[in-house]
Amino acid sequence: MSELRFEDVTVRYGTGRRAVRAVDGISLTVPAGQVVGLVGESGSGKSTLARAAVGLAPVSAGRVLLDGEDVGRRRVGRPGRAVQMVFQDPYASLDPRMRVGDSVAEAVPRAAAADAAGRRAEVARLFRLVGLDTGHIHCRPAELSGGQRQRVALARALAGRPAVVVADEITSALDVSVQGTVLNLVRDLQRQMRLGMLFISHNLAVVRYVSDIIAVMYLGRIVECGPARDVLADPRHPYTRELLAAAPHRDGYTRDTPEPVDTTVTDVEPPDPHHLPAGCRFHPRCPVGPLVLPGRTDCLTLDPAADAPERVHRSACHFAGELPAPTGAPG
Numbered sequence: 001m002s003e004l005r006f007e008d009v010t011v012r013y014g015t016g017r018r019a020v021r022a023v024d025g026i027s028l029t030v031p032a033g034q035v036v037g038l039v040g041e042s043g044s045g046k047s048t049l050a051r052a053a054v055g056l057a058p059v060s061a062g063r064v065l066l067d068g069e070d071v072g073r074r075r076v077g078r079p080g081r082a083v084q085m086v087f088q089d090p091y092a093s094l095d096p097r098m099r100v101g102d103s104v105a106e107a108v109p110r111a112a113a114a115d116a117a118g119r120r121a122e123v124a125r126l127f128r129l130v131g132l133d134t135g136h137i138h139c140r141p142a143e144l145s146g147g148q149r150q151r152v153a154l155a156r157a158l159a160g161r162p163a164v165v166v167a168d169e170i171t172s173a174l175d176v177s178v179q180g181t182v183l184n185l186v187r188d189l190q191r192q193m194r195l196g197m198l199f200i201s202h203n204l205a206v207v208r209y210v211s212d213i214i215a216v217m218y219l220g221r222i223v224e225c226g227p228a229r230d231v232l233a234d235p236r237h238p239y240t241r242e243l244l245a246a247a248p249h250r251d252g253y254t255r256d257t258p259e260p261v262d263t264t265v266t267d268v269e270p271p272d273p274h275h276l277p278a279g280c281r282f283h284p285r286c287p288v289g290p291l292v293l294p295g296r297t298d299c300l301t302l303d304p305a306a307d308a309p310e311r312v313h314r315s316a317c318h319f320a321g322e323l324p325a326p327t328g329a330p331g
């Protein structure tokens with residue numbers, strides 16, 4: 001079991017006026033064998049952080065460490081690497097011309113199967129592990145359903161015997177009817193194999209289903225992070241409350257949801273990442289910020305992200321302790 005740690009990681013795209021800090025000084029730990037759910041709206045930088053974990057995004061400051069060792073120095077981008085990524089679109093990792101069994105076989109490290117027979121047996125094991133009939137081994141990706149393709153992508157990622165899996169919106173492109181079964185599979189495999197996992201979705205209902213820890217991202221920053229139960233029962237950032245209020249309720253989870261906050265100023269467009277608001281980046285949308293409570297001038301000038309990581313259940317809000325108490329009882 002291994003710990004994945006982002007230490008003050010920044011990823012910048014472009015230069016000059018068009019430069020975007022897609023990930024801006026993020027520190028986040030995925031403890032060994034646990035699932036960290038990363039949630040936030042589109043454009044908040046989730047995929048960029050995921051890609052930084054596997055060496056696919058240019059880290060301009062900070063470090064990504066696996067058990068204290070820089071992942072950049074490990075064998076990233078090749079089969080057998082310790083951190084593996086599964087993408088939203090399985091076509092990104094599956095060659096449409098190859099039989100899916102061969103795509104999985106390609107990712108089996110030599111140490112796991114010395115000869116062709118051993119490799120075939122390992123591929124069959126991986127297919128069964130992800131709930132696929134071994135009869136599908138000879139299919140091309142186009143002959144499978146979206147859910148089956150995503151299972152193949154998962155088998156391919158697991159072939160490398162990773163310590164940590166980064167799963168980026170892996171159910172978002174699937175039919176709603178199969179999303180649940182794929183989520184259950186991922187959760188079962190994670191527990192069974194005691195994998196660390198960074199599980200990313202724009203949908204809080206999905207994230208809360210699988211996560212031990214929840215991190216909420218907004219415009220390149222983590223604005224709240226803590227044990228899933230605490231974040232759901234007692235969210236300390238107005239943006240998290242907004243996400244909770246908007247998340248579809250599911251049986252067993254509705255009791256964790258606080259009453260929606262006053263959303264009078266939250267219907268505005270997300271800010272342009274090229275022109276970040278000063279002070280708290282959420283202030284132009286915050287229902288308890290200076291637009292509603294003009295006395296909260298700190299929000300306009302002081303960055304609340306600075307001391308947030310020092311708290312166990314951290315919140316990048318100057319007024320985290322003064323938010324109205326959530327009325328829903330913990331589930």
Ligand SMILES: Nc1ncnc2c1ncn2[C@@H]1O[C@H](COP(=O)(O)OP(=O)(O)O)[C@@H](O)[C@H]1O
Nearest residue numbers: 013020022041042043044045046047048049273
């Ligand atoms: N390769 C890239 N080149 C330039 N800008 C990018 C690139 N990838 C992402 N971005 C920008 O970085 C920001 C975060 O994007 P992304 O990480 O994809 O967010 P999310 O996954 O949360 O939707 C966005 O403003 C996006 O336009």
Ligand code: SF4
Nearest residue numbers: 280286289299317318
């Ligand atoms: S710091 Fe101010 S603007 Fe930012 S989330 Fe807290 S109350 Fe809202």
Ligand SMILES: [Mg+2]
Nearest residue numbers: 046047048169
């Ligand atoms: Mg994304």
